Amino acid sequence: MSFVWGLLYGTGAVILIAGGAVVGVWWERKVSARIQLRLGPQQLGPAGSLQMLADVPKLLFKEDVVPASADRLLFRYAPLAVFAPIAMSLAVIPFWAGWAPLDSAAGVLFFLAVPSISVLGILFSAWGSHNTLATLGGVRAAAQMVSYEVPRALAVLSVVVLGGSLQPSELMDAWRWWWIPVTLLGFGVYFIASIAEMNRGPFDLPEAESELVAGYFADYSGIRWAVFMMAEYGAMIASALFGAALFFGGFMWLPGVAGLAVHIGIAALIITAVMWVKWTFPRLRQDQLMTFCWTVLTPLALVQLVLAVVVALWL
Amino acid sequence: MSAHDLAVASAAALVLAGAAGTALARSATRLVLSLGAFLLGVALCFLALGSPLLAAAQVFVYIGGVLVLVLFALMVVGRGDGESPRVESRHDPGAALVALGLFVVLAIVTPKRPSGIAPPEMVSPLAVADVLLGSGIVAFELAGVLLLAALLAVLVIVKSGGER
């Protein structure tokens, strides 16, 4: 029975991600267009909102090329390994008071742990492509994703310290509005580290268009490539929703559906901010990225942790 | 066979399959893949045995960290001719013998648990924390020191790497 539930939630997560990606890509194209003084998609639907409905079927009807020299097994199924964990991670996000799809006792850790499987997927895809650019991109991606996991985890940890529980629902029950100023620094670290985790600008080195053309998915075409893109958007959605819940209380502000709307609203703002950042800043270099992680972000996360521990003493 | 048993058995099967794959893999990528399956199986085992914290930690540290490290290590030592890195398993019968012996010993030593009893309760992270901060405090702090030592070791490696 629980398998069926799991399957249901898993499929729901996929649909959420797919729908989110459709809206998100459109939104990103619009946001970037406005920032760049453009119009963005115009033709299909109002303000081009149905543009993705053309893009997705097109990718679906696109030939699926597998390079001859590629490791066919890795190449074919690496997108699954990238996408599935991210979809799974959505299951522990609390959307409702006292409820999360997988309200595990170690839910918060689950959220951090499971997507790290997709690092492996990226490495496999890169290596499996047997392509120099892809390999470079994949290695960059892996190094970056594992590195930024540390400050991200520490930032989340500070909320856990305040909440005293790893269980999402319990954590949310304990959430109070004044945590926002206390964990603001943590949110900053979480925000930046999440951008790096989802390989978006200014940390989009693995797929850096100006250097590696497309990075680890250079040789992927059609729907498999779309899966990578969906994973990217999925990671963005998951991070935004999780961050909105943990650092901004998510649904806690209003009861019921209104709360859910607030939660999604905050997440949408975070996503917009991610896009804003991407379309504003240049890209870091690999060494700067690493140095930034270890010498700025990690210490800041530690500072936040200490702060949270100090505050937690009074609880 | 209860649902619980089935879960454990499935996880164990994954572990065994992964282990076998790791032992028999010819190419490095398959080896890592098998290792991943093995580690995932262990995580599922932990979950099935009622410790989600341990399961998550297993995934976090081993799959997200150690496995990547292994993959990197494979890439670092990759052969210069650009061939797919191959694993030179000699499949020593002696080693197999030792492994088999170990298995037998473990099978004997491990206390038997009768099938059909209720699955264990979920272990709360709070309980783990209690243990770690209670009786396990020394071990906990020792782990911290150990990690510090490891960090310094890494620095040494980095330094020597930098020199080269």
Place this chain on the structure above:
Amino acid sequence: MSAECRTVVNVGPSHPSTHGVCRVLVELDGEIVRRAEPIIGYLHRGIEKMAENRSYLQVVPLTDRLDYVGSMYANWAYCRAVERLAGIRVPERAEYIRVIVCELQRIASHMMSIGSTGADTGAFTAFMYAFNQREQVVDLFEALSGSRLTYNYVRPGGVGADLPEGWVERCREFVAQHPAAMMEIDDLLFGNVICRARTKGIGVLTPHDAIGWGASGPVARGSGVDWDLRRDDPYSVYPRLDFTVPLGERGDCYDRGRVRLWECVESCRIVTQALDQLEPGPVQAEGLPRLLAPRPGDAYDHIESARGSLGVYLVSDGSVRPYRMHVRSPAFANLALLPMLAEGHTLSDLVVVLGSLDPVFGEVDR
């Protein structure tokens, strides 16, 4: 162990950051470039050979296609060589118009280069902003010549047509807003901490190397080589115009990019002055036959293009076609610096260095 096997990777010929069809064969040690060898010629179209079979006027459209980011320069350099060869005196108004269009062209060209610094480092939006400025210049040129890119405007003996009505006002409007827009791009790009980190100390060119390798234009000036043909080998009406030549100190990508940025501001000043001094008059030397047949001999003339000193060497045998045309392309000389500048930096820096040299392959390969 990593010393013996280096990753060899091709950047280009079809790569978003090679600014055209350049191929750089890169040997990587990890991410670090140990050797970068530019392989050029992917756009070698044999323009020098073609010029030998075309009349002097028919060569002008060919020169448009040399430096397609700044067609006016090649037009002008070629026309100067022809004028020198045939002894043509250009009306003053035409000289002013040439200065105006070429300074606008400098802005347009530098916008491309500055913008692509942004694109190379991943700040695509800055590229868009820069390109919007470029589009305005292109609009002006379009009103002038009828074409957006290959203007065929500067001709032997003058310019193709007089300024259309209202053009001067539009031009003034543009140069009035441009410096402020440049400051915005400066804030967005060269003021940005990430961009500085990406460009400072990258691809350092010493003044000694700059001279020895024949670098010119912003590439040389970024290294502090104070050499600008507009001032040091004055031609046309430049002696009557007041402008500063901005210089860099370090010779890194940052300085090169910022030299370009400030040159745009200076170009605005020059254009304003030239517009003030512009007086009515003919724009074409009269009495030029359609088929010029200069005396036998050779002539060389150069101008300061957006990329450096662009020279055209013409040999005439007295017929209506050039006997030989050679284009001394600044981008060609600048690109030769790439292996030296990129070595030891990472692959990411390679594209920034390449972008900061601002090669245009129509001109490099000819």
Place this chain on the structure above:
Amino acid sequence: MTSADSVWFVVGLAAGPVAFLVLLLGVNAVLAPSRPSALKSSPYECGIPQAGSPWCPVNIRFSTIALLFVIFDAEAVLLFAVASKVRGSSAGAAEVAVFTGFLAVGLFYAWRKGALKWQA
């Protein structure tokens, strides 16, 4: 939720996306054209046949990054394990602080040594 349930739940959770993707790939396999050729299945490298092997050794720094990560990962996991006890407990807080302190010191030391600088 029992432990077994959670196993099946997680498995189901994984099966959902996988099933969805397999469905997509299946549709793709049926509806998308497929005209493989030798050139098409050569790896992309900016329009030139691949110059060198992509599987050359990567920089050793990547391994050290991974090593560092494993250390901090382990630390983070241990911290997660005890984090829930910090709230309102000065002892727990102290334990955590000491534990974090070790690593902060290590990190600071490494930083000062310049080991965190990724020398390009």
Place this chain on the structure above:
Amino acid sequence: MAGVDEFARALEDTPGGGVVLTSIDAISNWARGHSLWIMPMGTACCAMELIAASFSRFDFDRHGSIPRPDPRHTDVMVVAGTITKKMAPSVKLLWEQMPEPKWCVAMGNCAVSGGIFHHDTYSVIRGVDEFLPVDVYIAGCPPRPESLQDGLLRLREKVRSESISPSRRRTVEGLLPLPGGEKR
């Protein structure tokens, strides 16, 4: 893979399959036509207009066309600029690396026929249709971004005539671009 051809043939043999085929065609052609991602094979002058086309002023994103430098992700190769003998193998390789279905637009006269470099030169390929199947030719030197836009809209019309079934593909009549004139 079994591929789409057999699937289409099977559908055609099935009663009522034609309707399904038609609707699949309609969906795919609509989707493909409105999502023409560009592989910018820009080599020379025309590349500048290709860049301009996707930038603020002309913004091809309006039509759903975005440039992607990787051939694997794109549908239309826009060959913009002179193709030299040295460059041609690369263009060919990149074209081959694009997944089906794919289209080729020869933008600018150099790509159409060598244009200004048709005569007298030794190193230029006289038109990419010497080695690529060109779907739309755009005259101009370089064509303005509006011309490219027009070319892509024409390509969209051409895409509409395609079918997943080989027997249903139609050929498009050449169109004279002069407005007010009849098609020829």
Place this chain on the structure above:
Amino acid sequence: MAVTRDAIVTPRSVTNDYPGGVAGFVQKARSLLTGAAITARAARRPPVTVRYPAEKLTVSPRWRGALRLRGLLGRDGIELLTAQSPAYNSVIDGLRRSERLPGCVGNCPANVDARGQSFLIADDRVAEAYELVRQRNIMPGVLGRICHHPCETACRRNHYDEPIAIRPLHRFAYEQFQEFRPERLARFENTRGKRVAIIGSGPSGLAAALDLMRLGYGVSVYEKDAAAGGALRTGVPAYRLPRDVLAREVADLVEMGMELHCGVEVGVQIPLAELITRYDAVLLAVGLQTSRILPLPGAEAEGVRGALEFLRAGNGTGEAGVQGKRVLVIGGGNVAVDVARVALRVGASEVRLASLESSEEVPAHPWEIEEALDEGVIMTCSVGPEEVLAEDGRVVGMRVRECLSVFDETGRFAPQFGESLTNIACDVVVFAIGQSAALDALASDSDVKVTEQGRLVVDGSAFTTSAEGVFACGEVVTGPGSAIGSIAAGHEAAISIHRHLESIPVDASDRVRRPVPTYARYAEVDLRLVEDLRRRAVMPLADAEERARDFREVELGLSRDHAMAEAARCLRCESEICVGCTFCARTCPDLALMVERDDTPGARCLTRYELDLTLCSFCGLCAEQCPTGALVHTGQYELAFYSREFMTFDAAEMLRDPGGTRATGADASRHASEGGAAE
């Protein structure tokens, strides 16, 4: 952004670094916020994207889109314009007031329609051509011989090879016209009942007469000499203008209704005041009668003569009293050359021309000098007259001073003389350095004022004198000039009189613009490359040795074939109809244009006109080169094709008006929905 341009000052060094420590960190952080603020601000600005079809980027008059032919000679129902057709007249009238004036017409003071002439001759309609020319140039037969043809200097063909022989074609037209003369000459009636007296029958007077007759006035011309023609008769040597030609042209005018009173000197035989009362208007076109003679020492000696007197004597009687004498002509103008050549013909033993200007600057027309030198005239340049050497009151020579330069930097006449002096031996000195009017007798009894210098007081644009109803034109107003200039003045004066009589207000815009290009040639056209077909017809000349002995005509006139071919060379500039000159195809760097034509006279037309769009580089040279303006770039640039075959446009395609572009034109509605008019 509130940054003004003045606030932005370029630094000498562009390098700048973050400060160290906290300040640097703050600056780094701030740079990120600044960037974010810039993009956020941009997002609030309206997009710069162009929206179709409502908006266009720029409207450039020079857009280089698809090429189009506006018209093609003799093809596809394009009406051939004839001199008689109102269409042609309106075209010409339009041209005369617009910028589309072809160079030849514009540069002609009288705006003679040389283009129309060439067209009609090439079409074998010579009589019409003659009549067309006569509209502005009253005596084509005369001017066809003596005109200094500024039209040819401005001929566009100069840029390609050699100009059209416009003047010889005038003459050719005149000669051919003689056949049709009886049937085509029509008499003008005095429809308005007003009469105008014209004093002087020189070119300007006759021009005014013809115009006034055409306008319906009665015209009486008073000439003091025995025959009409004025300076044409007395000044122009007969070897250039046979007298019978002049007489016949005048006779034509008389036949058309002009009253001619020869041998009547107004002011002597009839007072001017009487004419003023008898006629509604009087036009003074008396020209210049006396030559200036420099007041040098010895200028009173016998043998010092004025050019006009000399010419009058030489032309009139064939005897000027220089038989066997050495003649020195002072001056470098055309009159001086005429004098020199006449002197040769009346038997001077040696004729020397002494000009102030250097040989490059001599104001006389180069071809005149060339012919004179051929005939044996000796030229001495860069000398200024110093003193007439006389012995016993008879001229024995001339002392001249070296002249260093004639004009100063600004181009004003300010001769600089050197030190060296030379004596030139001669028996007769003829001063050809200028002329002046003799008006005292004429104006003495009327309100017409004459200045102390002997000039009329004239409003230069309206040609009115100080007396009501009295007008003046010609050289008496403008000073010495060309015949065609005088004719132009006559036309203007006729308009002025017409306005006066009909009380039409003067409108300055009615005046014809007269662009007079200065012509400095940098490089000669390389004629080696010009095939014979495109060469100018060479005017046959009488043998130099022989012609110098008498007053036979030097130029022999074009043959019919030559004239037809020559007329066909005309490019019909600015007429917007393709004449098949093929210069577009020749100029095209890419060989995108393929042009073939049939050159048979009468059937002359293009047989093929094709534009290969695949080769076109849109450089615009062809349209620029097009002399007629028939080949134009349109703003229609959306040129996408499914097949390369369709990219070649044939003549029919080239002629069709595309009517706008896809983005804005008639076809725009089709893309309106797709173009993204939303937002």
Place this chain on the structure above:
Amino acid sequence: MTRMTIDELREHLCAAYPDLCPLFSVEFGDGVLLVDSARLREALEDLKELGFDRLGMVTAVDFGDEFELVYRLTSRSMRVGMFVKARVPRSIASVRSTVDLWPSADWQEREIFDLFGIVFEAHPDLRRILLTDDWVGHPLRKDYIDDSIIRRPDYL
């Protein structure tokens, strides 16, 4: 600092290297030193010593039996540019490289080698640069024949 005139350059050159002086001429306003190919290297070395620190352009012209090599030198200190020309016979088209004097000659000499087939001795890396490595012939030679060339008809 003002620009040096041609006459000053001539004097300067004559003062430093009297034997080069007779080879100096002025063409279209540029100072030109026409040297024998044997003395080319020596002249260039002297000029470099004299202060010509930049080699702006190297190119060649095909004059039938001979190739003319054209060096464009610039001196920043004297603010003057000049040409050095030398002719080499077509049969032995070879000249000493100047890469060691001015590195900027590197690619330019490769280009001349590529397009004219003139060999530069002691050039560190003399390969084709613009054309493919397997190209046959040197296109900028006047007698270059390539079947793929479509001649533009002589149609002026």
